[in-house]
Structure formats: C-alpha cells, structure tokens
Amino acid sequence: MxxxxxxxxxxxxxxxxxxxxxxxxxxxxxxxxxxxxxxxxxxxxxxxxxxxxxxxxxxxxxxxxxxxxxxxxxxxxxxxxxxxxxxxxxxxxxxxxxxxxxxxxxxxxxxxxxxxxxxxxxxxxxxxxxxxxxxxxxxxxxxxxxxxxxxxxxxxxxxxxxxxxxxxxxxRKGSKRSKSPKVVPAYQMKGTRYFGERVDVTQGILPTMGVVALAKAAGVTVTVYLTSLLMYSIYQNNYKYYAEDKPIVFSVPVNLRGFFQSNTIRNFFSFVTVSLNFYEQDYTFEQVLESISHQMKDALKVENLTERIAYNVNAERNLAIRFIPLFLKNILLRAIYSRGEKGYTSTISNLGQIKLPQEQLPFVERFESLNNLTKHQCFKVCLCSLRDYMTVSFVSGMEDKDVERYFFRFLAEKGLDVQIAGNKGDEDEIL
Known part of the structure; x- marks a missing residue:
C-alpha cells in the first residue's frame, strides 16, 4: 500500500x-x-x-x-x-x-x-x-x-x-434496559492526599502457588480471595474509624475475550461491581469471602455480561446521541463519568497468569501492572503473575500505608513469603 x-x-x-x-x-x-x-x-x-x-x-x-x-x-x-x-x-x-x-x-x-x-x-x-x-x-x-x-x-x-x-x-443486540444502572454513593478513603503527579507504589511479590493454595482452601478464586482481603483491609484500617452508612464498593475489570472468543487487541473489557456495607454488619473475613464470591459468580454469568455491554453499545449507537456535536458529547460523558465515579471506593485489576514461550523465561524475571488514580479513587490495586511469582501492586495518592501493611501482613501470617518493593525506598517499614 x-x-x-x-x-x-x-x-x-x-x-x-x-x-x-x-x-x-x-x-x-x-x-x-x-x-x-x-x-x-x-x-x-x-x-x-x-x-x-x-x-x-x-x-x-x-x-x-x-x-x-x-x-x-x-x-x-x-x-x-x-x-x-x-x-x-x-x-x-x-x-x-x-x-x-x-x-x-x-x-x-x-x-x-x-x-x-x-x-x-x-x-x-x-x-x-x-x-x-x-x-x-x-x-x-x-x-x-x-x-x-x-x-x-x-x-x-x-x-x-x-x-x-x-x-x-x-x-449490540439484546438489551431490554431502558435506564442506566443506579449509582449508590460509595465509601471514600479517608486520609491526607498528595497533590500533583505524585503517586506511591508498594508492591508485594508473592509465591503464586501459595496464593492459589490459600484461595483453593477457602473455596474461591484468587481474584475473589484478594478482592475480599483488600475490602477487609480497608474496613479494618480506615472504614471502621468513620461512622458512615456507605458501602465499600469495588470495580473489578473483566477481560471479555475468553467469554466471547475474541483475539482483538483493542479494548474489550467490562467490569463487575462488588460491595459490602460494614456499617450495617461487622463482617468477619470469612463472611466477606462468602459474599464477594457469590456476587462475582452472579455478575460473571454470560447473560449478565452481555446485557450490560449491549446496553452500553446500543446507547452509543442511538441516532439522537450519534449526531450530537463532539464538544457537547464530552460535557455529557464527563457528567456521567463523574457521577459513576462516586459509586466506587477502589478498583482491583487482575491481568492473570502471563504466559511466555519457554525460551524467553530465563531472561524475564516478572511482570508488573499499575492503574491510574482519579478524583474519587485515590487508591487502586493491580496484580499479575509470571511462573512462580505474583506481583500485587498498590498505587496510592495517600500518605498512610496502613491498608497495604495490613494486606501483606495478613498474607505473611498465612505462611506466605512476602517480598516488598516500591518507589519510595521505605519497603522495610511496610511489614
């Protein structure tokens, strides 16, 4: 050409x-x-x-x-x-x-x-x-x-x-919804926040099979186990000190390629929402696991994923929306996004097990992933694995590291060898 x-x-x-x-x-x-x-x-x-x-x-x-x-x-x-x-x-x-x-x-x-x-x-x-x-x-x-x-x-x-x-x-076909899903205001993390571009990254390098064993013993997936632990860590170290009748709500991105047989390298993801209101009940970790597991299983049913995606695609292709000038669309999208952001405490993303050809493995130590912060989400978690090691990355715009410390200590007390890395140089203080 x-x-x-x-x-x-x-x-x-x-x-x-x-x-x-x-x-x-x-x-x-x-x-x-x-x-x-x-x-x-x-x-x-x-x-x-x-x-x-x-x-x-x-x-x-x-x-x-x-x-x-x-x-x-x-x-x-x-x-x-x-x-x-x-x-x-x-x-x-x-x-x-x-x-x-x-x-x-x-x-x-x-x-x-x-x-x-x-x-x-x-x-x-x-x-x-x-x-x-x-x-x-x-x-x-x-x-x-x-x-x-x-x-x-x-x-x-x-x-x-x-x-x-x-x-x-x-x-794009099959949506029967006439209105967008209702947004319930979520609990927002409390604490001193940084201004400007500064973000702190705290990473835990964990034995993959050790994490898998913990999840299997609890009868849940790795994503459910670590999502539940993150929610419980926020409750124990932030939420319970503030009397707010709001749920802790997580957005959990989902790779749709395996559900709908796609090899696209463009965006093809959705997200599921999991939440618990600790103001109403003092949940144990085991109860958190049970609830999050049930919510995830229901949300990941193909018919529920399809319904959500179809609603979004059909809304975009609506003639009344398609021919609105771009500057007006931007105003509308910003308003919708800002409203939706208030419905989440944080996001936890799992890229899963990264696979490489056997011949490359001696030359690659690990993979890592980080997600950007937003006005209402000053705290996010990403994880991925390569061979024997899983990297769990906390991205934070807050001064205190109590949630990270609790999260990794919990896993260490379960018998896992937890190595800490980060971009602040104070890794020894985390555990």
Missing amino acids: SKQKEEYYWHRLDNAAKVFPAVRSSSNSSVFRITAKLVDEIAPSILTAAVEKALAELPTFHVKLRKGLFWYYWERNFQSPIIVEDSTYPLRRIDKRQSNGFMFRVTYYGRKINLEIFHALTDGAGAMVLLKSIVYFYLKQCHPDVITVNELIAETGFSQHALDEDSFLRL
Missing part, C-alpha cells in the same frame, strides 16, 4: 474507548502501566529498535488520536516513538506533543521496560500483546540463537482483521 493511501487509514474508537478522551484531566490521566522486568540491564538502542519492529507488526498501535465533528478517531501516525529513561512518577498524562503523537510511552529503568498507554487505545490484555512483542524483539536481538518463537503469530495466526476488531459490536 502506498503512503498516500495509508494516510487515509483510520478507524473509530471502540465502545469502551469513547469515554477516555472526554474525561482525562489533571486528576485523571486515564493511563495505565505494564512492566516487564528482565534479568539484564536494558540497552536503550536495542529497545528502540524492538519498539519499532513491534509497531510494524501491530499497526493498531501505530496511530494518533484525531478529533472529528461527532467522535474522536484513530489515524495512521508516520512518526517514530520516543524512548527515554524513566525519571519521574508513573501514570502521568500522555502529552502527544512530547510523544510524536503516540498515545503511549515506552520508558526503561535498570532492568525494566515500562509501557504506559492511554486507555482509549486498548485495555490491559491488548497492551500486554504489545509489551510481549517488544520483549520478543528485544530478546531476539540480544539472543538471536536462542529466541525463535514469535508468540503473536504462534497463538493468533496473525490475522490483522481479528486483532483490529471492535468486538463490542457483536453484542
């Missing part, structure tokens, strides 16, 4: 993406980070070449965000990404003037490759495809005689149409 024709390449934002350009602000960057920590120090020149090769293989990410009359859209970006050493706080807003128009940034520090990406471009699972492709091309240049398997081609057959699909459109 000639460059002249490529200049006309564009595609619409997917259903989940449309809200992010409207709501990003100084208090909400809508940026998340995933990191691959390698065994050896990162070589910047090799990393730059690896990013360029990965983008050539994944043109879905080789785009810039443009503003139309009615919607934002993606258009081919002919610039090259800028790769720099990580030197400040994570999850900052992406300024396209500093990124050659790309809505992601790749940085490095020591042995880490960081991919920070604007959520309108993709979700965690889609971003992981890009990061793993970067890691593949990086290791391929460092160890050409050892690294041979390109996982993207091996697993998906490399169908660009499948990778670029807006999978939400499959689920």
Whole structure:
C-alpha cells in the first residue's frame, strides 16, 4: 500500500474507548502501566529498535488520536516513538506533543521496560500483546540463537482483521434496559492526599502457588480471595474509624475475550461491581469471602455480561446521541463519568497468569501492572503473575500505608513469603 493511501487509514474508537478522551484531566490521566522486568540491564538502542519492529507488526498501535465533528478517531501516525529513561512518577498524562503523537510511552529503568498507554487505545490484555512483542524483539536481538518463537503469530495466526476488531459490536443486540444502572454513593478513603503527579507504589511479590493454595482452601478464586482481603483491609484500617452508612464498593475489570472468543487487541473489557456495607454488619473475613464470591459468580454469568455491554453499545449507537456535536458529547460523558465515579471506593485489576514461550523465561524475571488514580479513587490495586511469582501492586495518592501493611501482613501470617518493593525506598517499614 502506498503512503498516500495509508494516510487515509483510520478507524473509530471502540465502545469502551469513547469515554477516555472526554474525561482525562489533571486528576485523571486515564493511563495505565505494564512492566516487564528482565534479568539484564536494558540497552536503550536495542529497545528502540524492538519498539519499532513491534509497531510494524501491530499497526493498531501505530496511530494518533484525531478529533472529528461527532467522535474522536484513530489515524495512521508516520512518526517514530520516543524512548527515554524513566525519571519521574508513573501514570502521568500522555502529552502527544512530547510523544510524536503516540498515545503511549515506552520508558526503561535498570532492568525494566515500562509501557504506559492511554486507555482509549486498548485495555490491559491488548497492551500486554504489545509489551510481549517488544520483549520478543528485544530478546531476539540480544539472543538471536536462542529466541525463535514469535508468540503473536504462534497463538493468533496473525490475522490483522481479528486483532483490529471492535468486538463490542457483536453484542449490540439484546438489551431490554431502558435506564442506566443506579449509582449508590460509595465509601471514600479517608486520609491526607498528595497533590500533583505524585503517586506511591508498594508492591508485594508473592509465591503464586501459595496464593492459589490459600484461595483453593477457602473455596474461591484468587481474584475473589484478594478482592475480599483488600475490602477487609480497608474496613479494618480506615472504614471502621468513620461512622458512615456507605458501602465499600469495588470495580473489578473483566477481560471479555475468553467469554466471547475474541483475539482483538483493542479494548474489550467490562467490569463487575462488588460491595459490602460494614456499617450495617461487622463482617468477619470469612463472611466477606462468602459474599464477594457469590456476587462475582452472579455478575460473571454470560447473560449478565452481555446485557450490560449491549446496553452500553446500543446507547452509543442511538441516532439522537450519534449526531450530537463532539464538544457537547464530552460535557455529557464527563457528567456521567463523574457521577459513576462516586459509586466506587477502589478498583482491583487482575491481568492473570502471563504466559511466555519457554525460551524467553530465563531472561524475564516478572511482570508488573499499575492503574491510574482519579478524583474519587485515590487508591487502586493491580496484580499479575509470571511462573512462580505474583506481583500485587498498590498505587496510592495517600500518605498512610496502613491498608497495604495490613494486606501483606495478613498474607505473611498465612505462611506466605512476602517480598516488598516500591518507589519510595521505605519497603522495610511496610511489614
């Protein structure tokens, strides 16, 4: 295809993406980070070449965000990404003037490759495809005689149409709801909050099978176990000192690809909501586990996921909404998003077990993930695993670390070997 024709390449934002350009602000960057920590120090020149090769293989990410009359859209970006050493706080807003128009940034520090990406471009699972492709091309240049398997081609057959699909459109039929779900004000964490871009990251590196064993013994999934522990930690160290008749409410993002057989690398996620009102009852940890497990099982039924997605897609495609000018849509979306944000205490995201070809495993130590904070959520948790180790990352805009301390001490008292890392240099104080 000639460059002249490529200049006309564009595609619409997917259903989940449309809200992010409207709501990003100084208090909400809508940026998340995933990191691959390698065994050896990162070589910047090799990393730059690896990013360029990965983008050539994944043109879905080789785009810039443009503003139309009615919607934002993606258009081919002919610039090259800028790769720099990580030197400040994570999850900052992406300024396209500093990124050659790309809505992601790749940085490095020591042995880490960081991919920070604007959520309108993709979700965690889609971003992981890009990061793993970067890691593949990086290791391929460092160890050409050892690294041979390109996982993207091996697993998906490399169908660009499948990778670029807006999978939400499959689920636009079937919604019978006439109104949006009711938002109940949630408990908001209390404490001194930082101003500006500062965020604290506290990470616990845990034995994967140890966490799995704890969850199995309790008869629940790992996500349910750690979600319940987070809720109980907030109750014990923050909530119970304030007499508020509000529930602790979590948003739990769900990767929809396994439910609806999709290989897309664009956004294809929804979220489930779990909550408990400790003002009404003094729950034990076991009772929290039982309640959260029941709520998750019900929310993850395919018919319930489909109903929620179909409502959102049909609302977007309503003619009365489609032809509202973009500046008015942005005002409407910001109001809806702000109202919805008040209904959550925090978000806990699980990227699950990250799989790599066997030949890459000796060169990669672990993966990490971080999620951005917002005005009403000054505290978020992300987790992912590689082989024998799970990384649980707390992202906080608050001074005190009582919840993190309780969370990791609880697991240590259950017999797990908990290693603490972070970006503050006071890891020894956490446990």
